[in-house]
Amino acid sequence: MTTSTPLAVRADEPAATLRRLLSAPAAGPLAALVLASVFFSTTTDQFLSGGNFSLILQQVMVVGTLAIGQTLIILTAGIDLSCGAVMAFGGILIAKLAVSSPLSPLLAIALGILACAGFGLLNGILVRIVPLPPFIVTLGMLNVAFALTHIYSAEQTVTNLPGPLTTLGRTFPLGRTDITYGSLVTIALFLGFAYALSSTAWGRHVYALGNSAESARLSGIRVSRLTVGVYTVAGLVYGIAALLLVSRTGVGDPQAGQTDNLDSITAVVLGGTSLFGGRGTVLGTLVGVLIVGVFRNGLQLMGVSSVYQTLVTGVLVILAVTVDQLSRKGTR
Numbered sequence: 001m002t003t004s005t006p007l008a009v010r011a012d013e014p015a016a017t018l019r020r021l022l023s024a025p026a027a028g029p030l031a032a033l034v035l036a037s038v039f040f041s042t043t044t045d046q047f048l049s050g051g052n053f054s055l056i057l058q059q060v061m062v063v064g065t066l067a068i069g070q071t072l073i074i075l076t077a078g079i080d081l082s083c084g085a086v087m088a089f090g091g092i093l094i095a096k097l098a099v100s101s102p103l104s105p106l107l108a109i110a111l112g113i114l115a116c117a118g119f120g121l122l123n124g125i126l127v128r129i130v131p132l133p134p135f136i137v138t139l140g141m142l143n144v145a146f147a148l149t150h151i152y153s154a155e156q157t158v159t160n161l162p163g164p165l166t167t168l169g170r171t172f173p174l175g176r177t178d179i180t181y182g183s184l185v186t187i188a189l190f191l192g193f194a195y196a197l198s199s200t201a202w203g204r205h206v207y208a209l210g211n212s213a214e215s216a217r218l219s220g221i222r223v224s225r226l227t228v229g230v231y232t233v234a235g236l237v238y239g240i241a242a243l244l245l246v247s248r249t250g251v252g253d254p255q256a257g258q259t260d261n262l263d264s265i266t267a268v269v270l271g272g273t274s275l276f277g278g279r280g281t282v283l284g285t286l287v288g289v290l291i292v293g294v295f296r297n298g299l300q301l302m303g304v305s306s307v308y309q310t311l312v313t314g315v316l317v318i319l320a321v322t323v324d325q326l327s328r329k330g331t332r
Contacts, residue, residue: 028323029272029287033294040298047301050177057179058248060293061186062087064286065241066264067271068193069120069234071285074268075197075210076230077277078127078134082119083238084260085145088253090116090242092149095158095252098165105164113239119145120235124228142261149254158252169247182244189237194282206230210277266313267292269320276324291316 040047066083073080094112098105119141126137168182197203205226208216217223245256271288273280292313299309 027272029270029284029291029320032270033287033291036291036294036298040294040301044298044301047298050175052297052301054171054177054179054183056290056293056297057183057186059297060289061180061183062241062245062248063260063263063267063292064186064289065189065244066238066260067267067285067289068189068282069237069241070264071268071271071273071280071282072193072206072230072234072237073134074265074273074275075206075277075280076227077210077213078227078231079138079265079275080123080231080234081135081138081261082123082141082145083138083234083241083264084257084262085142085149086116086119086235087238087242087245087260088255088257089119089145089149089152090239091246091256092153092158092252092254094165094242095161095246096152098162099158099160099252105162109165109243112242113236116239116242117232117236120238121228121232123235124231127231128224128227153252153254155254157254159250161246161250161252165243166247166250168244169250180248182247185240185244189240190282190286197282202226207278210279212278263292266317269317269324272320272324274324275321 037047046052066087070080070083090112093115094108097103097108097111101108103111123134123137123141126132127134168185169180171178171180173179197206205216205221208219208221209223209226209230213223216226246252249256267288268280268285269275269288270291271280271284271286273284273288295312295316296309299312300306
């Protein structure tokens with residue numbers, strides 16, 4: 001009798017592990033990604049090629065990077081509608097400073113990223129210190145960043161960028177596939193923030209804030225400082241996305257990023273992060289980004305109109321939010 005209990009526990013361990021994996025927020029999105037990949041691989045000949053996978057990574061690296069910052073904010077039960085416009089401003093600032101000023105390209109990059117972090121800092125102060133609803137604050141900041149982008153650029157696209165600004169858009173061979181350096185930066189950011197959220201006190205505090213700001217405050221967490229810090233870090237990530245955008249396109253475009261705020265929210269929701277805060281992962285967001293990229297790429301290879309691609313994306317978002325809402329009701 002003394003040996004039966006440990007044996008029973010060990011026998012149940014695989015089943016318990018499987019249950020934990022299936023109950024993870026990213027389990028459903030990952031299954032959807034696999035099924036979509038199988039479907040498109042059977043309906044199109046080009047989908048499984050290395051070149052096509054590289055193209056998908058290039059297409060999602062900018063929105064994917066934005067979605068990292070968006071995930072951080074949504075985990076705190078906030079939302080950021082300004083991320084695409086802030087990224088566009090950062091991209092124009094980097095490009096114009098590098099081309100039209102005596103500053104070195106590396107200093108121009110640093111100032112552009114810091115400017116985006118400044119937008120995030122201001123968002124955080126308005127959301128937590130004033131305080132104002134995140135939806136209203138970031139909606140207003142979207143218009144501010146959009147206007148500043150067009151004023152500073154004088155509606156002109158910035159071309160003839162120096163080499164350091166386009167380095168991350170260059171490729172290197174990996175087997176028979178060319179991979180951009182920017183894709184590696186995006187993957188590294190996902191892995192870094194996944195570690196920070198899962199294995200550091202800061203990450204645990206972010207989840208606690210999203211679950212209940214008042215409970216987090218009573219437990220000793222400096223809620224105001226944490227909130228401002230999360231928005232600032234998100235802005236910093238948007239600045240890196242601006243550099244990736246400039247590197248990929250080779251220009252500073254004042255029209256960039258106009259729908260990327262919605263695309264980033266789409267990726268976060270599809271990745272299993274709850275819009276109500278406190279639940280989700282950055283790696284789930286990576287799966288969500290890939291779902292969007294795979295669906296758009298696969299439908300394009302099938303010759304489906306972009307209008308229907310948008311329709312499919314909208315349906316996926318509604319389904320993801322519905323599943324999240326039902327799961328929240330089920331746990332009450």
